[in-house]
Amino acid sequence: MRLRFFFHRSMLAVLAILTFFPFVFLFITSFKSLPQFYRHFWIPAFPLHLKNYVDAWDEIANYLSNSIMVSGATLVAVLALASVAGFIFARYSFPGRKLLFGAVVCLLLVPGSLTLVPTFMLMKDLDWLNTYRVLIVPFVSGGQVVAIFLMRNYFASIPEDLFESARIDGASGWRLFLHLGLPLAKPMLGVVCIVNLLGTWNNFIWPFVTVTDSNKSVVTNGLMIFNSQYVGRLGPMFAGYIIASLPLVILFLMMTRTFMRGITSGAIKV
């Protein structure tokens, strides 16, 4: 019994350490200068180069701000659009409902890399390259696909009686949505938040090809500046990634409970 207990816990610990490793490695390396990194791969090297963080901040502050703005705007738009659409698809019947919903869901099948090139060409034709719009609008459109799917599933799983009683009290349409549907859907909104944010925050390819103006760059493509020709400046670059992941970490810590409740609600089904 003891043995199994020990085995169980240590397995888990090993897996956790291995999973956490990249994060730790990023952190340790962010304090090194290049010669230090060449000589000590794993272990922290002294003196610590705190200047890396200063350099990284100078470079990344603007990108961080842009990332927050872009991801934040996208998230808000997606939440708004998807909750409305999901609610409508779930709780109303009208002609073409199945067709329209199907039209939304089948887009899930289209992987991003397929539409990369044509969407880029569209942006070029619209003259949207190197703007903030190009980073927000396509993500909103793409993000709402997954979000609508999730929200609709969730709304559909709410028992009808709750709505009946509200309707008897005279509530209708918008009120049902705002005062009953949304509050109930908080867990799933949490899931959408996290899924959507992860998708937009860490996305590299799209900003990379559409935004070449460093004023408007976001974190992922902006940090590539450090990966310059003659061996990148690793220290500041990694310091930059650490700084860049902070907002996400903060968000995660805030939202994990809600997120987990949303997933556990069992409303994710295929």
Place this chain on the structure above:
Amino acid sequence: MSPTSGRASERLGLAERMWKNRLLYLCLVPTFTLLLIFNYYPALSAFQKAFYRYDVGTKAEFIGLSHLLRLVRDPVIWKSAGNLLKLGLFGLAAGLIPPLIAAELIFHLRSERWRYYSRVIFVIPMVVPGVAISLIWRFMYGDAGPVSAFLELIGAESLIRGWLSDPHTVLYAIMFVGFPFITGLNLLIYYSGLANIPDSILDAAKIDGAGILSTIFRVHLPFLMSPARILSIMTVIAVVQGFERILIITGAGEGTGGGPGYASMVPGLYMYYQAFSFKRMGYACAIGLAMFVVLLVITMLQMKYMRSETEYVPE
């Protein structure tokens, strides 16, 4: 608006029903406008451009099936497809099994607090951007990197290769990135499946004296089918989609993305190069079209094996 009034409503004409629900349609307009412009239009225009020679800066020229023919005869495409298949299979295994193991391990912990903390610990690393992970692993595969150093340590020196320069090892090197493959999201989805198992069943199994392993296989597994299905679809889409990792690992620094040669090339990356490096938009779109068709077929097959409706359906 007519919500869920059941069969009581009369059989109204189609146009009349649509008019009755006009507000609903109105609310859906923003959603569908966006979808039409930014999802449907690009996809459809790409399919159209696949039949043109369209290099940036020159005029488009209709050339019919020429691109598709060239595609079929292009050895790079077949090689990439093969690579993608290998990556897909491995990716599927990596996305389905390790998170499950971790989920089970956590599920069997005694205290609720530790179960919560453990989940958080596995979820946090999701914040590290994919780009950073790729760069880190690229270092790991260098001559002076830990992978080779480790092999030297355990005396397996003869196994050491230039991992990313050797056409035979590069694909496997890429597959191995992300070890131990416990993605927070996957873990949570599995865990939710486990958490939804009714206590009564768990208790019954315990009373019957079932051992841990047999409990897992006979009792848990049925409840894990649904999460597994979702994860498999998500994983397949992610693998087909993700060429960014290959681009950075084999391309950043000194190598050619998808290299050496075409040893780690995948269709998505090939398409990227055709479009952005060589500006052959037409051919790139042809590749995209082919990929879409293949993916559609695969997904339809996948969907056929999955049918489960347990939610509220108004009508």
Place this chain on the structure above:
Amino acid sequence: MRRFNNISAALLLLVLLIVPKVQNYVRVRGEETTWGTGQATHEIEVFTGFYTPGFVPHGIGDPLEMFRVVGKEYEALHPDTRIVFRKQPAVAGTVEGEWVRTQLVGGVAPEIVSINTESVWPDVDKGWWLSLEPYMAEPNPYVPGSKTWWETFANQALTRAKRGPDGNLYSISFDLVETAVYYNKDIFGEVGVTIPETWAEFIEMQKTLKAAGYIPLCMADANASDWAQDIVFDQLYYPILKELDIERGPEEEEEYLRGYLFPKELCYNIKRGYFSPEDERYREMWRLLKEWRQYWNLDLVNTDRIRLFVTGRAAMLWDGSYFIRRMRNDPYVDFEWGVFYLPPMTEETSPFATGVEAAVIGGAGLQLSVTKRAIDDGDLDQTIDFLRFITAPHNCERIVNEAGMFIPNVKGAKMAPHLKPFAEIIKRRYCTVKWMFSFGPEFNDYMRRTFALYLGGGIELDSFMRLHHEHLQESADYLIGKEGWDFTEFDKAAGQ
């Protein structure tokens, strides 16, 4: 408690969002007020490659600032002009110049861009790049006594040789670069090897080094396809150059580029049957390269090669003069080192070699071109003027020597003394051909890939030669068609 956490987290996010914007705004306003009255009517954006202000070459030492200093001096002379320095990532898997091309498509390319001139030539017909030819004939106002801008450059042949196939100059060669083999004197002494005089000796000593447990030579994938190929090609084909070199260029170029094979000549020779699987000489070249490869580091993709050399695990490293900055400034380097150039191949190595001195494969380092942004923004005169300003000797000298990686290409600009060995090397004959500069990005990409496959053991020599030849034919046909070349002149010349 939870609510407090949530609020403080939200506040933090807000701070991260707003503060940088404010910082930016303040900085921009600050800059605007410091250089005086009036709005800048001309804003010139510049990307200066290795000399980008704030850039830290090799991640060692202080960030470079001199270009910015020179820029400020220019602004002081011309209050209506502002110089803005842009940064550009060197990114994953991209072909040379791809980033700039994407910027050009998006309309945000800087006015002045650092780019290899050979990457400019294929896109000239898109109207993206400006021909500098007319400006070269005018004097440089910042170099008193100059009659033409041409004559102010130190290495005349090289500067003029950068003209494109259409006879126009698109790039200013700001400085000169060359490669050499850096070696670890301590390891040499310990193992008992010396600088080789012939290729055969070179291979022998690498064998010895390898047996002693060191990595003999460090290479990078890009350098292997580019430099290694060109050097070996030159060694084997120089002896029969007369057969291949049909076109004779004008006198100034002839001196430096004696016998250089231009793309037109290359295509002609390809069509005539050279460089095919039956071409014994060509086959020999690839065989030699593969034989050489076993003495290199295993992984050519990472930049580990530098680490291996500076930590004393590798005996030699073939790299450019820019690497010297690293060696001089790395505080942890604890061995004696030096440089030497590759030795010639003799008959001992191959029946085709004749022991001719190994050619130069370097050339211009920083090459600056002007994009159509200068025309679109109405900055053309100012842009050209700024280019002239930076190519004045005292400016060029300061900028180049701060980095200490290259040799200034302007008369009167003194070179940094530690670069002397490279100045010696660059006096040699230029190599017969630079394959990577001859056809274009697609060719280069394919070339690198198949070569990497061959080196890595993915395909055998026969398949490699076959594939390579197919592609050579394709590229040649494409180029001939695009430029509309007619070879009757060549046929006549060859017939003689």
